[in-house]
Amino acid sequence: MSFYHFSGKCERRALSHPLFEAVPQxxxxxxxxxxxxxxxxxxxxxxxxxxxxxDMQWEQGRRNMKFIKKSPWxxxxxxxxxxxxxxxVLACLTPLYDVERFGVINTGNPKHADIxxxxxxxxxxxxxxxxxxxxxxxxPKAVVAVGICATSGGIFAECYNVIGGVDKVLxxxxxxxxxxxxxEAIIDGIVKALAILEEKQNDARKSFTLxxxxxxxxxxx
Amino acid sequence: xxxxxxxxxxxxxxVLPEPIHLDLVLEDETVLEAVPRIGYIHRGLExxxxxxDFQQYTxxxxxxxxxxxxxxxxxxxxxxxxxxxxxxxxxxxxxxxxWAELSRxxxxxxxxxxxxxxxxxxxxxMHSWRLREQVLDIFEETTGGRIIFSVCEIGGVxxxxxxETLNKISGILLSMEKELKELAKVFLNDSSVKxxxxxxxxxxxxxxxxxxxxxxxxxxxxxxxxxxxxxxxxYSKLQFEPIVETDGDSYARTSVRLRxxxxxxxxxKQAVSIIPEGEIRVKVTGNPNGEYFTRVEQPRGEVIYYVKxxxxxxxxxxxxxxxxxxxxxxxxxxxxxxxxxxxxxxxLTIDPCISCTER
Amino acid sequence: MFxxxxxxxxxxxxxAGGLLTGTDRVITARMQGRQGPPVLQPFYDxxxxxxxxxIEVNLMxxxxxxxxxxxxxFTTVIMLTGGDIxxxxxxxxxxxxxxxxxxxxxxxxxxxxxxxRELMQMMAYEPMVLLTGxxxxxxxxxxxxxxxVSGQAPAILSxxxxxxxxxxxxxxKLRKSPFDLSMGHHGHQEIxxxxxxxxxxxxxxVIEITxxxxxxxxxxxxxxxxxxxxxxxxVFAVLACILVYFLEIVIDNGFARTKWQFALKSAWxxxxxxxxxxxxxxxxxx
Numbered sequence: 001m002s003f004y005h006f007s008g009k010c011e012r013r014a015l016s017h018p019l020f021e022a023v024p025q026x027x028x029x030x031x032x033x034x035x036x037x038x039x040x041x042x043x044x045x046x047x048x049x050x051x052x053x054x055d056m057q058w059e060q061g062r063r064n065m066k067f068i069k070k071s072p073w074x075x076x077x078x079x080x081x082x083x084x085x086x087x088x089v090l091a092c093l094t095p096l097y098d099v100e101r102f103g104v105i106n107t108g109n110p111k112h113a114d115i116x117x118x119x120x121x122x123x124x125x126x127x128x129x130x131x132x133x134x135x136x137x138x139x140p141k142a143v144v145a146v147g148i149c150a151t152s153g154g155i156f157a158e159c160y161n162v163i164g165g166v167d168k169v170l171x172x173x174x175x176x177x178x179x180x181x182x183x184e185a186i187i188d189g190i191v192k193a194l195a196i197l198e199e200k201q202n203d204a205r206k207s208f209t210l211x212x213x214x215x216x217x218x219x220x221x
Numbered sequence: 222x223x224x225x226x227x228x229x230x231x232x233x234x235x236v237l238p239e240p241i242h243l244d245l246v247l248e249d250e251t252v253l254e255a256v257p258r259i260g261y262i263h264r265g266l267e268x269x270x271x272x273x274d275f276q277q278y279t280x281x282x283x284x285x286x287x288x289x290x291x292x293x294x295x296x297x298x299x300x301x302x303x304x305x306x307x308x309x310x311x312x313x314x315x316x317x318x319x320w321a322e323l324s325r326x327x328x329x330x331x332x333x334x335x336x337x338x339x340x341x342x343x344x345x346x347m348h349s350w351r352l353r354e355q356v357l358d359i360f361e362e363t364t365g366g367r368i369i370f371s372v373c374e375i376g377g378v379x380x381x382x383x384x385e386t387l388n389k390i391s392g393i394l395l396s397m398e399k400e401l402k403e404l405a406k407v408f409l410n411d412s413s414v415k416x417x418x419x420x421x422x423x424x425x426x427x428x429x430x431x432x433x434x435x436x437x438x439x440x441x442x443x444x445x446x447x448x449x450x451x452x453x454x455x456y457s458k459l460q461f462e463p464i465v466e467t468d469g470d471s472y473a474r475t476s477v478r479l480r481x482x483x484x485x486x487x488x489x490k491q492a493v494s495i496i497p498e499g500e501i502r503v504k505v506t507g508n509p510n511g512e513y514f515t516r517v518e519q520p521r522g523e524v525i526y527y528v529k530x531x532x533x534x535x536x537x538x539x540x541x542x543x544x545x546x547x548x549x550x551x552x553x554x555x556x557x558x559x560x561x562x563x564x565x566x567x568x569l570t571i572d573p574c575i576s577c578t579e580r
Numbered sequence: 581m582f583x584x585x586x587x588x589x590x591x592x593x594x595x596a597g598g599l600l601t602g603t604d605r606v607i608t609a610r611m612q613g614r615q616g617p618p619v620l621q622p623f624y625d626x627x628x629x630x631x632x633x634x635i636e637v638n639l640m641x642x643x644x645x646x647x648x649x650x651x652x653x654f655t656t657v658i659m660l661t662g663g664d665i666x667x668x669x670x671x672x673x674x675x676x677x678x679x680x681x682x683x684x685x686x687x688x689x690x691x692x693x694x695x696x697r698e699l700m701q702m703m704a705y706e707p708m709v710l711l712t713g714x715x716x717x718x719x720x721x722x723x724x725x726x727x728x729v730s731g732q733a734p735a736i737l738s739x740x741x742x743x744x745x746x747x748x749x750x751x752x753k754l755r756k757s758p759f760d761l762s763m764g765h766h767g768h769q770e771i772x773x774x775x776x777x778x779x780x781x782x783x784x785x786v787i788e789i790t791x792x793x794x795x796x797x798x799x800x801x802x803x804x805x806x807x808x809x810x811x812x813x814x815v816f817a818v819l820a821c822i823l824v825y826f827l828e829i830v831i832d833n834g835f836a837r838t839k840w841q842f843a844l845k846s847a848w849x850x851x852x853x854x855x856x857x858x859x860x861x862x863x864x865x866x
Contacts, residue, residue, distance in 0.1 A: 084287025108235025
């Protein structure tokens with residue numbers, strides 16, 4: 001259950017990043033690789049690996065042509081949020097930020113999605129819903145907690161009905177700060193989640209084949 | 222006796238931006254009954270008045286909802302200022318009015334985009350939100366935030382806007398008006414949009430009055446009710462007429478909201494031309510003592526704020542009655558007997574802000 | 581030799597369909613004021629889906645999707661090697677029925693409603709597709725595509741009404757607004773993803789590939805109307821196919837989704853008016 005602490009990036013920087021300019025596909029791949037590689041090396045989780053082994057793994061991964069990085073489908077769920085972060089997530093799909101350039105589609109179906117974007121400090125009634133959404137998703141999957149409410153409860157952390165952040169319910173991979181989180185920061189968070197997804201796929205390739213589940217999961221309690 | 226299925230609609234659903242659960246009993250795509258279940262966004266923030274003092278609580282009040290955020294802050298500040306008998310300077314009133322009308326524009330454009338998405342017209346969704354980004358750019362330039370900008374405080378506003386910026390805002394709005402006219406033409410005249418909205422969810426004037434509908438929901442059914450005529454903030458110095466339609470169906474509500482966008486542009490132009498110079502805030506000392514309630518016209522309707530203070534720096538009670546709460550009985554009335562394909566449109570025509578409703 | 585051409589068709593047709601779908605997404609994005617994904621995006625989607633886990637609800641619903649793919653492949657092979665057009669139409673219909681059965685087997689309320697809507701759509705467009713086959717026989721005296729394609733005059737000269745009807749129902753077959761009732765391409769549907777709701781991983785990838793084959797089949801039907809014995813006419817026919825596809829994309833971006841009552845009614849009216857009238861008028865000339 002590893003989680004990568006988002007090291008508080010300045011959101012404006014993301015706009016001038018080569019990732020967000022109109023680049024042809026080849027340099028886009030390089031740009032994605034470059035930013036994620038440097039950033040990930042600084043996390044405590046990865047310091048246990050020597051740098052040479054890490055570089056070799058990265059190169060192998062690039063040569064194997066993993067496609068999950070090129071077509072991440074997201075599922076967006078509002079877990080007791082004030083809507084601010086949700087409309088910024090929807091604003092990512094619109095012409096100014098256009099996240100479909102990276103192949104991202106907002107599907108409404110957990111079985112089709114790779115990344116779960118959760119906003120909001122989860123309240124008691126939402127806990128079974130959030131858990132069920134996560135269980136319905138197919139492996140490999142990543143969770144991005146958008147906004148400070150999803151990270152730690154935000155301004156509502158002391159409320160009686162709020163349990164204080166998504167990581168009390170699900171294993172979160174990327175935290176995106178902000179109130180409301182800016183679209184640039186959300187896109188940056190999705191891009192970081194892509195690298196994590198690729199690592200998950202590398203780790204457990206053989207077990208991602210078939211999962212049997214029983215009929216209707218939704219129990220209207 | 223057709224085949225009955227029960228569809229669980231929500232809380233996670235692609236057309237719903239917020240979680241609300243409806244158990245729909247369907248018979249071949251006609252809805253027989255809808256059993257709602259809410260409570261997925263209830264955070265209990267009204268109890269936070271015991272932990273955060275009345276100055277800090279402005280930030281919590283703004284985050285009741287991200288879309289109507291500015292007006293929640295404004296209403297709360299107006300209530301506290303009335304209890305403490307603080308006279309807000311005129312320039313601050315005008316600035317508040319300008320930001321409030323810009324909020325209304327951005328909220329209506331957001332709603333138009335979501336409505337277009339709900340009936341499958343993705344291009345309109347993209348174009349409405351592209352126009353909305355220009356309003357958000359104005360917010361960012363004047364206040365620093367895109368949707369939640371803590372610029373209202375007790376005693377006035379926190380940031381001033383220079384005259385050049387005000388003129389620039391007028392220029393931007395003028396250019397937006399041309400594009401908005403084209404967008405309005407598509408929403409009002411396109412045949413497939415009319416097919417999806419005309420005659421859907423008809424609410425008669427008497428039913429709207431009995432069920433207590435507020436905002437554009439009531440205005441589209443013929444009830445002439447707009448709280449801005451009461452004259453809070455700087456509205457007493459601006460001229461406008463409330464927009465009323467008589468049909469009462471979804472088409473009328475779309476039309477009301479579209480015309481309100483143009484009305485907001487007009488109001489901002491008037492405010493920019495007569496805004497006076499002066500201070501933007503007064504210093505507030507001491508603690509509030511007393512109770513008051515104010516009403517504000519939000520994009521979704523009438524909001525009532527009730528504040529009770531007892532002389533210490535923590536308030537006794539804060540209560541918000543939001544417009545979606547008042548519109549829900551009207552929604553349940555319109556849901557009877559509609560088709561499954563109409564449900565997202567009907568839920569969206571009350572402009573639901575579930576996070577406002579459940580606080 | 582024949583085996584070789586069959587294998588080439590089976591491999592190349594989905595590649596062409598995928599490229600067409602990719603350009604569709606790019607053009608749609610440009611019309612909406614965005615930049616859009618890279619043109620090869622559908623291939624990235626399918627390869628990614630192959631690497632994900634498949635979730636199985638019960639034994640049968642995955643099986644139907646593969647059977648539908650086999651029938652659609654069979655139809656493509658028949659059409660592209662110049663075979664019998666009626667056999668192709670019936671095989672395609674049977675493949676779609678298997679797909680619908682897969683939706684019913686999934687046992688989720690959303691896929692049930694998606695399957696019902698898919699059946700409605702089939703009721704709406706099947707008369708016109710059959711009329712196309714019958715009209716082409718009436719014009720060129722043969723059911724075989726290789727005879728129709730090597731005629732003297734292009735079939736469109738004697739069947740303009742049928743062609744217009746075919747353009748109308750291509751909106752159903754290519755799953756575009758205003759008639760994308762049963763299976764949402766990108767979400768934002770009131771029935772979540774419709775028939776596709778319970779599929780994931782490899783099965784979803786197979787549904788995508790089936791859609792690519794269907795795009796190729798739809799454009800082959802358009803091609804048949806324009807090709808003649810002269811080799812230069814095939815250039816015009818391919819150009820006509822590209823123009824028709826572009827027209828469908830423009831229609832997709834210009835209309836809201838309608839309800840099933842309107843879809844059914846309008847498809848039958850178009851079939852009745854332009855299809856039947858065309859054939860009646862043609863019978864006076866023969």
